[in-house]
Amino acid sequence: xxxxxxxxxxxxxxxxxxxxxxxxxxxxxxxxxxxxxxxxxxxxxxxxxxxxxxxxxxxxxxxxxxxxxxxxxxxxxxxxxxxxxxxxxxxxxxxxxxxxxxxxxxxxxx
Amino acid sequence: xxxxxxxxxxxxxxxxxxxxxxxxxxxxxxxxxxxxxxxxxxxxxxxxxxxxxxxxxxxxxxxxxxxxxxxxxxxxxxxxxxxxxxxxxxxxxxxxxxxxxxxxxxxxxxxxxxxxxxx
Numbered sequence: 001x002x003x004x005x006x007x008x009x010x011x012x013x014x015x016x017x018x019x020x021x022x023x024x025x026x027x028x029x030x031x032x033x034x035x036x037x038x039x040x041x042x043x044x045x046x047x048x049x050x051x052x053x054x055x056x057x058x059x060x061x062x063x064x065x066x067x068x069x070x071x072x073x074x075x076x077x078x079x080x081x082x083x084x085x086x087x088x089x090x091x092x093x094x095x096x097x098x099x100x101x102x103x104x105x106x107x108x109x110x
Numbered sequence: 111x112x113x114x115x116x117x118x119x120x121x122x123x124x125x126x127x128x129x130x131x132x133x134x135x136x137x138x139x140x141x142x143x144x145x146x147x148x149x150x151x152x153x154x155x156x157x158x159x160x161x162x163x164x165x166x167x168x169x170x171x172x173x174x175x176x177x178x179x180x181x182x183x184x185x186x187x188x189x190x191x192x193x194x195x196x197x198x199x200x201x202x203x204x205x206x207x208x209x210x211x212x213x214x215x216x217x218x219x220x221x222x223x224x225x226x227x228x229x
Contacts (some may be wrong), residue, residue: 034217043203043220044154087153089218097144098218102153 003027004090006101015110017078023088023101024070032091033064033071037084038103044087048073075106083108112138112208116221123194124229131189131224133204139184140206144218145177148201160187194228201225 006023013019025033033050048055050071054063061074071090075082085105089098113136123129133143143160158179159167166179178190187206191198202225205218 041201041225043223046217046219049217097156097159100154100156 002102003092003099004088004101006086006088006104008104009085010105010107012107012109013078015078015080015108019075019078019106021073021086021088021104021106022070023072023090024068025090025099026069027090027092027099028066028069030069030090030092034089034091034098035062035071035073036087036089038087039084047086078106078108080108080110082106112206112217112219114204114206114219114221116204116224118224119222120225120227122227122229125195126193129191129194129226131191131202131204131226133187133189133206133221135185135206135208135219138206138208140187140208141184142207143181143187144205144207145179145187145189146203146205148203148223154203157189191226194226196228199226199228 003026007021035047036044037047038044048057048062050062050064052064059076063072083106085103087103088101091098115134115136117132121129141162145157146154147157148154156169157172160179160181162181162184168174176192181187201223203223204221207218
């Protein structure tokens with residue numbers, strides 16, 4: 001079992017729809033959780049940190065479920081510009097190395 | 111947000127030459143930087159963790175004599191690909207760990223990457 005697993009993609013979604021990504025992690029002692037987005041041939045960019053209480057930033061909502069060991073990302077009212085690969089990252093220990101999921105590609109269609 | 115620069119953004123070199131890539135944190139100090147490699151349509155692969163003032167920690171399967179890392183200051187880490195070969199062609203990305211206090215957790219910020227092509 002991989003340490004961090006994401007939904008296989010790609011997700012083809014019409015503009016304006018709501019899309020949800022899930023990411024599971026195997027290490028129950030994991031400390032920190034993040035969502036990044038990566039555009040084609042670009043570096044990953046931090047989208048959101050994921051806190052225990054959940055957090056929201058505009059159309060984006062991230063949640064953490066420690067009991068079931070997964071994090072989620074919800075995108076509402078999706079835009080064409082949301083098309084990208086979404087990566088989840090988990091920090092398993094105090095060294096703060098990030099363990100990366102393979103990413104889920106999102107394609108928003110007009 | 112924090113800014114991390116990487117230089118060069120792309121490089122084409124002949125087989126057998128060495129290539130140095132610089133990673134700088136521009137507006138914060140980074141005691142820890144990370145070097146990743148990414149092949150097309152694949153996820154990020156951590157190569158090594160670079161710690162200021164000490165030796166880098168390499169991931170399993172990454173040759174430390176081939177990928178030399180130097181983290182000489184709190185804002186600069188360099189990766190040198192020695193005697194590069196075509197199979198070393200890849201997208202190399204660095205990240206710098208920014209430590210914040212209080213509620214916020216440590217976060218990694220990425221440089222824009224270096225696309226290396228070895229002929």
